[in-house]
Amino acid sequence: MEQDYKNRSVNPDIQSSQLFEAFKKGDINAFSGLYDMHVNLLFNYGIRLTTDKELLKDCIQEVFVKIYNKRNELEAVQNIKSYLIISLKNKLCDESRKRIHLSDIAVDEIDIISGDNVENCYIAIEKEKTDSAFIAKLMSKLSMRQRKAIELYYFEERKYEDICEIMEMNYQSVRNLIHRGMVKLRSCAC
Amino acid sequence: MNLKTENIKEFLINDDFINYVIHPTLKLQLHWEIFFKNNPELIGFADQARKILCEEGDIFELHEWETNDVKNRIIDQCGISLLN
Numbered sequence: 001m002e003q004d005y006k007n008r009s010v011n012p013d014i015q016s017s018q019l020f021e022a023f024k025k026g027d028i029n030a031f032s033g034l035y036d037m038h039v040n041l042l043f044n045y046g047i048r049l050t051t052d053k054e055l056l057k058d059c060i061q062e063v064f065v066k067i068y069n070k071r072n073e074l075e076a077v078q079n080i081k082s083y084l085i086i087s088l089k090n091k092l093c094d095e096s097r098k099r100i101h102l103s104d105i106a107v108d109e110i111d112i113i114s115g116d117n118v119e120n121c122y123i124a125i126e127k128e129k130t131d132s133a134f135i136a137k138l139m140s141k142l143s144m145r146q147r148k149a150i151e152l153y154y155f156e157e158r159k160y161e162d163i164c165e166i167m168e169m170n171y172q173s174v175r176n177l178i179h180r181g182m183v184k185l186r187s188c189a190c
Numbered sequence: 191m192n193l194k195t196e197n198i199k200e201f202l203i204n205d206d207f208i209n210y211v212i213h214p215t216l217k218l219q220l221h222w223e224i225f226f227k228n229n230p231e232l233i234g235f236a237d238q239a240r241k242i243l244c245e246e247g248d249i250f251e252l253h254e255w256e257t258n259d260v261k262n263r264i265i266d267q268c269g270i271s272l273l274n
Contacts (some may be wrong), residue, residue, distance in 0.1 A: 028270055028271075031270075032261070035261055035264065036261075039252065039257055040245075041245055043250060043251060044242065044245060044249050044250045044251065045202070045242060045243065048198070048202055048242055049199065049203065057252070057256065061260050061263050061264050061267070064264045065264055065268055069268070078213060079212060079213035082208050082213050085208050086205050086208055086209075089202075089203055089208075093203075131221060132217075138220070154215055154217070154219075155216065157215075189220055189223065189224055
């Protein structure tokens with residue numbers, strides 16, 4: 001499993017998911033594979049947020065140590081790639097905040113990555129409510145079958161094959177139904 | 191820091207944008223499609239951020255010895271031993 005990720009003919013997202021699933025079941029070599037697969041993604045991302053390479057390496061280390069220590073609490077994580085990137089970003093934000101407190105240089109000289117504060121959190125929660133109402137309104141414009149297919153695909157994250165079975169339709173019909181639904185949603189949203 | 195870098199960074203640190211690029215849901219798709227329709231001047235910056243998240247274009251990588259060094263530090267800190 002650990003070496004599979006180097007085989008580019010296999011979809012990297014699928015490999016990433018397989019490694020993550022194996023890791024959650026206790027496969028330590030899958031943990032090593034996850035690191036090998038994502039370390040340069042994280043470095044390439046983090047180096048755009050900080051010029052301090054050593055800090056970045058420390059933060060990448062902390063991110064992996066954290067997921068190892070919390071491996072029994074990762075059930076809710078749906079996508080390991082975005083989880084790792086967001087964890088690294090949060091870690092870099094935390095380090096930036098610490099440096100503001102530890103440093104004598106003027107605050108406006110520090111390149112703060114930014115992060116959430118209370119006001120932003122409040123705005124995000126309010127926005128979430130508005131977005132949900134907006135999406136519910138848009139969804140009401142769809143036919144029952146379009147709505148059902150889109151709910152299964154996007155909200156429940158079912159595969160096309162599952163939706164075919166649930167809705168008793170063939171693969172192409174399901175794809176067409178979702179595509180037409182999305183076209184309608186976009187036209188109603190704009 | 192110039193405006194271009196600052197704008198790209200704004201997308202890179204946005205959790206919703208990260209999820210939209212890597213693991214999109216209907217809600218995120220609609221949100222960002224509407225956002226870009228209302229803010230077309232930001233599409234170029236968002237595309238630069240997307241390329242970074244998808245490892246397209248210029249890529250920065252650690253040297254192999256650095257990759258191994260960080261890995262060994264993680265293994266030490268976690269107190270684990272690997273089979274291979």
